[in-house]
Amino acid sequence: xxxxxxxxxxxxxxxxxxxxxxxxxxxxxxxxxxxxxxxxxxxxxxxxxxxxxxxxxxxxxxxxxxxxxxxxxxxxxxxxxxxxxxxxxxxxxxxxxxx
Amino acid sequence: xxxxxxxxxxxxxxxxxxxxxxxxxxxxxxxxxxxxxxxxxxxxxxxxxxxxxxxxxxxxxxxxxxxxxxxxxxxxxxxxxxxxxxxxxxxxxxxxxxxxxxxxxxxxxxxxxxxxxxxxxxxxxxxxxxxxxxxxxxxxxxxxxxxxxxxxxxxxxxxxxxxxxxxxxxxxxxxxxxxxxxxxxxxxxxxxxxxxxxxxxxxxxxxxxxxxxxxxxxxxxxxxxxxxxxxxxxxxxxxxxxxxxxxxxxxxxxxxxxxxxxxxxxxxxxxxxxxxxxxxxxxxxxxxxxxxxxxxxxxxxxxxxxxxxxxxxxxxxxxxxxxxxxxxxxxxxxxxxxxxxxxxxxxxxxxxxxxxxxxxxxxxxxxxxxxxxxxxxxxxxxxxxxxxxxxxxxxxxxxxxxxxxxxxxxxxxxxxxxxxxxxxxxxxxxxxxxxxxxxxxxxxxxxxxxxxxxxxxxxxxxxxxxxxxxxxxxxxxxxxxxxxxxxxxxxxxxxxxxxxxxxxxxxxxxxxxxxxxxxxxxxxxxxxxxxxxxxxxxxxxxxxxxxxxxxxxxxxxxxxxxxxxxxxxxxxxxxxxx
Numbered sequence: 001x002x003x004x005x006x007x008x009x010x011x012x013x014x015x016x017x018x019x020x021x022x023x024x025x026x027x028x029x030x031x032x033x034x035x036x037x038x039x040x041x042x043x044x045x046x047x048x049x050x051x052x053x054x055x056x057x058x059x060x061x062x063x064x065x066x067x068x069x070x071x072x073x074x075x076x077x078x079x080x081x082x083x084x085x086x087x088x089x090x091x092x093x094x095x096x097x098x099x
Numbered sequence: 100x101x102x103x104x105x106x107x108x109x110x111x112x113x114x115x116x117x118x119x120x121x122x123x124x125x126x127x128x129x130x131x132x133x134x135x136x137x138x139x140x141x142x143x144x145x146x147x148x149x150x151x152x153x154x155x156x157x158x159x160x161x162x163x164x165x166x167x168x169x170x171x172x173x174x175x176x177x178x179x180x181x182x183x184x185x186x187x188x189x190x191x192x193x194x195x196x197x198x199x200x201x202x203x204x205x206x207x208x209x210x211x212x213x214x215x216x217x218x219x220x221x222x223x224x225x226x227x228x229x230x231x232x233x234x235x236x237x238x239x240x241x242x243x244x245x246x247x248x249x250x251x252x253x254x255x256x257x258x259x260x261x262x263x264x265x266x267x268x269x270x271x272x273x274x275x276x277x278x279x280x281x282x283x284x285x286x287x288x289x290x291x292x293x294x295x296x297x298x299x300x301x302x303x304x305x306x307x308x309x310x311x312x313x314x315x316x317x318x319x320x321x322x323x324x325x326x327x328x329x330x331x332x333x334x335x336x337x338x339x340x341x342x343x344x345x346x347x348x349x350x351x352x353x354x355x356x357x358x359x360x361x362x363x364x365x366x367x368x369x370x371x372x373x374x375x376x377x378x379x380x381x382x383x384x385x386x387x388x389x390x391x392x393x394x395x396x397x398x399x400x401x402x403x404x405x406x407x408x409x410x411x412x413x414x415x416x417x418x419x420x421x422x423x424x425x426x427x428x429x430x431x432x433x434x435x436x437x438x439x440x441x442x443x444x445x446x447x448x449x450x451x452x453x454x455x456x457x458x459x460x461x462x463x464x465x466x467x468x469x470x471x472x473x474x475x476x477x478x479x480x481x482x483x484x485x486x487x488x489x490x491x492x493x494x495x496x497x498x499x500x501x502x503x504x505x506x507x508x509x510x511x512x513x514x515x516x517x518x519x520x521x522x523x524x525x526x527x528x529x530x531x532x533x534x535x536x537x538x539x540x541x542x543x544x545x546x547x548x549x550x551x552x553x554x555x556x557x558x559x560x561x562x563x564x565x566x567x568x569x570x571x572x573x574x575x576x577x578x579x580x581x582x583x584x585x586x587x588x589x590x591x592x593x594x595x596x597x598x599x600x601x602x603x604x605x606x607x608x609x610x611x612x613x614x615x616x617x618x619x620x621x622x623x624x625x626x627x628x629x630x631x632x633x634x635x636x637x638x639x640x641x642x643x644x645x646x647x648x649x650x651x652x653x654x655x656x657x658x659x660x661x662x663x664x665x666x667x668x669x670x671x672x673x674x675x676x677x
Contacts, residue, residue, distance in 0.1 A: 020154045027151075027158020029363055030285060033278075033356055035149070040352075042144065084144040090216035091232050091533050093147070093430060 042080065049074050049081045102466050103381045109189060109458045113451045116193035121201065121447045128596050129205050131439035138212035139435050148212060150437040153444055159435075160449040162363065163427045164200070166519045167246055167512065168417025168576070169457040174464045174485045175569060176414040178398045178477070179407050180391035181384070181465045187411055188461065191419025192454040195604040199580055201446035202587040202601055203425040207433025208442065209594075214430040215586055222589045224660045230653050231582065236530050237650055238422065238575040239523045243343075243552075244559030245572040246516040249483045251336030251560060254513045256321070257484075258312035259304045259506040261335070264513050266299030267365065268342065271358025279352055293364045300365075300510050304502055326635025328561055336560050339517070340553045346521030347528055347549045355521045362514035369490060369511045370456065376493030377462060388470040399474040404566065405622060409614040413573035418457025420608065422579020424450065429583075463489025480565060483512050527552035563639020567623055571643055571650075574616040578654050581608035585661045592665060609658060613651050620647035 052070045054061040062070075125131065139150040151159070176184040203215075210218060220228040255261050274292040277283040302308060313319065321331035346355045389398070396404030396411070404410055417423065428446055436442060464473055467489025476485050487508030494504040528548035536543045542551060559568065584605035591598035623640035626632065632640070 023152055023154030024158040024161075027155035027160075028162040028367070029158075029360060031151070031155050031159050032162075033352075033360065036351055036356060038149065039147075080144040083142045083148070087142065087144075088217065090214040090228075090430075091530060093214060 042084070045077050046081045046084060049077050053078075100384050101381060102377055102384060102462050105185065105384070105458060105462060106378075108185070109455055112189035112193055112454065116197060117443075117447055117451055120193065121197050121443055124198075124600055125201070125443045128591075128600070129202075129442075131205070131442060133438045133440045135439055137208050137436050137439060138433065139437060142212065142434075148434045151435040153437065153441040156432060156435055156437075156441065156445045157448055160200075160427065160432050160445050161452055163431065164417070164421070164424045164449060165453050165456055166417065166423075167249065167516045168421055168423075168573075169453050170460040170486055170512065170515070171249065171482060171569070172415035172418055172573065173457050173461040174482055175404070175477075175566070176411055177388075177461065177464055177473075178392065178396040178401060178404050179394075179411055180389045180398075181461060182390040183407060183411055184415060184461055185458070187415055188419050188454055188457045191412070191415070192450060195580075195584075195608065196420040196424075196454070197447040197450045198601055198604055199420055199583050199587070200424045200428050200450045201443055202591075203428035203583055204433045204436065204442045204446040205439070206587055206590050207429040208436055208439060210590070212434045215425060215583060218429075218586055218590065219582075219657075222586060222593065222661075223657070223664050227657055227660050230657045232530065232534075234575075234579065234582070234650065234653050234657070235426075236527065236534075237646060237653075238572075238579055239527050239530075240555055240559060241568065241572040241575050241646070242523050243520060243527075243556035244563075244568045245565070246520055247336060247339055247556055247560040248565045248568060250513050250516045250520075251339045252332045252565070253481055253483050254487075254509045255335035255338065256316060256329075256331040257506065257509055258309045258316060260509045260513065261312055261338075262303035262308055263296075263300035263506060263510040264517075266302070267296045267361055267510065267514060268358055270296050270299070271361045272354065274361050275353055275357030278357065289360075289364065292361050296361055296365060300507050301503055303510075304506050326562075326633040328635055333561070336557070339520070340557055340560075342517060343520050343524045343556075344549055344553060346517070347524035347552075348545055355518075359518045359521075362518055365507075366511055366515055369494075369507065370459070372497060372499065373459060373463070373490050373493040376496040377459070377466070380493065380496040382466050384465055385469050388465050388473075398477075399470070401474055401477055402566075404570075405618055409611040409618065410570060412608075412611045413570055413577045413615040415457065416573040416576040416580075418453060418460075420577065420580050420604075422576045422581075422583060425580060425583035460486060460489075463493070467492035482565070482569075483509070486512060524549060524552050524556070527555075559639070559642065561639075562635045563623075563643050564636060567619055567640070567643050570615060570619050571647055574612050574619065574647070575650050577608055578612040578616070578650060581605050581612055582654065582657060582661075584608060585658065589661060589664055609654070613654060616647040616651045620644045620651075623647075 050057070050059070051061050052067050052074050055064060055067065137150070139148050142148040143150065173184050173188065176187070206218065207213065213221075216228050216231055219231050255264065270292040274288050277288040277291070278285060303312075315334070316331035317329070321329035324330045324333045346358075349355075392398045394407045396407065404414070412419075432445060436445065464485050468476065468485050472488065473485060476482075476488065487505055490508035490511065491499075491501045491504030494507070495501050499507075528545065528551075531551055532543045532548050541547050581604075584601050588598040588602040588605055591601060620643075623644045627637055627640045627644075
């Protein structure tokens with residue numbers, strides 16, 4: 001006897017295929033735009049971290065008193081900033097930084 | 100043989116290549132581990148390293164690797180007959196193409212997202228990186244020359260084409276403004292701009308507009324300006340370079356990105372329409388189109404291209420294997436891979452899909468255009484026009500008139516070329532600033548760096564023969580691919596894994612590419628020595644010959660260093676004594 005719920009599996013498979021198709025189209029179209037916007041935002045955030053925490057790099061822009069005040073807001077950005085700043089770059093990386 | 104049979108052969112190639120060969124290498128040698136943390140997660144900085152869903156990444160990878168190469172290459176290569184071209188597309192992808200794309204991603208993932216420049220420094224030698232970077236610059240210059248000649252000399256000189264292209268540029272900027280400034284829904288933006296873009300392409304086909312552009316071109320037979328370059332060719336190549344200048348200097352969100360977005364839909368709908376058209380039509384391959392012409396690549400009245408080996412294997416670069424893919428895979432995709440097990444699907448899968456695109460292009464020429472018209476078009480230097488004609492025939496089978504399909508095919512190709520050319524000029528600008536910035540500080544200026552890159556490109560576009568430039572571009576592209584395969588082999592050896600599956604393709608591609616470059620150098624230099632060439636062709640041939648010899652020598656030095664590195668005994672790290 002045929003399983004009466006078999007069509008549900010088909011529906012599930014079709015839904016998954018449709019979702020995958022949408023993702024592929026997104027990857028071909030707006031994904032890069034979204035990525036560029038995220039990069040732009042990250043760059044601004046990193047600039048903000050540099051302004052506030054510049055002391056760590058020997059660039060004293062802001063008096064430490066204000067830096068300490070801003071510390072809780074800056075804290076979540078520090079790991080990403082650290083990775084981005086310390087990573088060694090090759091020439092093939094540099095085009096991405098030219099917007 | 101029916102055209103559908105050719106599609107089925109491609110699908111069988113995909114099945115065997117992907118599910119049997121690629122999966123077995125993936126499982127037995129690379130052994131990806133879904134529990135290992137990828138650089139995208141480990142170094143997530145919100146800038147370069149960001150994990151992405153596998154399907155999204157597949158779309159990104161395909162869009163980044165599929166440009167004009169898989170379309171124009173097969174059209175040129177069928178001068179040896181359609182069968183050798185088809186076999187190289189299918190077998191090249193099955194045994195070499197996916198190897199490079201997939202392994203480039205995996206090397207990037209396992210080496211914490213390092214690019215090939217950094218890896219060549221670490222695995223080969225200090226000078227290897229410098230050579231690689233100079234090599235990449237020359238390769239990019241050849242992309243500009245090959246694509247610039249196609250667009251400026253061939254496609255845009257058709258009076259039905261320029262309005263469509265220029266309107267897509269304007270609509271792309273409108274799309275950017277609607278998205279970023281007016282914060283409009285992307286679906287609304289897409290609908291409005293893409294529909295208007297199609298309207299613009301149609302507008303270009305009406306009588307008065309064509310007459311206007313014909314007048315701008317200087318009449319049906321455009322007057323000669325210098326050497327063999329006509330006024331129309333000069334004018335439209337200047338326009339192309341100007342568009343590249345804007346693409347390379349304006350912020351990405353203002354120009355390149357939204358224009359590429361609108362252009363994507365024009366291209367995507369063309370591919371879908373063409374595929375549906377050929378499936379509905381399912382014609383037989385014309386009996387008069389030879390499956391194999393001869394080893395010299397001499398088809399009918401056309402000038403012989405040269406020996407099948409090595410030239411066929413560089414004429415079709417993208418679509419079988421391409422060095423460009425290794426750059427995209429190692430520095431872009433590898434940093435966004437969420438889990439290691441996605442690498443084969445993303446890298447290998449996108450390569451196999453590109454193979455499908457190359458097959459469609461081959462059918463465009465063989466079935467959509469036919470033997471006699473193909474010979475006429477290619478003898479006039481309209482290689483890109485062959486694709487436009489074929490696509491128009493396929494689209495006609497789904498009710499789209501040829502009078503629209505033909506300029507649409509040309510706009511399609513122009514947009515595909517331009518989207519890559521912006522990126523190339525951007526990279527050339529940064530590279531020249533990096534190389535020469537200390538000695539010549541003015542080159543660090545954005546405008547100056549871009550103008551230098553465009554001036555070099557202009558010299559390449561306005562001189563020489565397109566067919567030689569295309570083979571040089573293909574040769575440098577394949578040489579780039581073989582260097583990527585060599586770095587992959589070195590990396591596999593350093594990890595004490597079997598490296599023959601990458602090293603054997605390296606040997607084949609390296610010897611073939613060097614032979615193709617030297618053959619081209621020989622052809623252009625002997626053509627010059629025979630004399631009786633216009634001054635522009637003469638200059639172009641000397642440049643092409645010099646570049647071919649330079650690239651060959653650079654690649655040989657790099658390979659020499661790499662082979663020495665490969666022969667070095669592996670460093671065995673002993674445990675520290677207590």
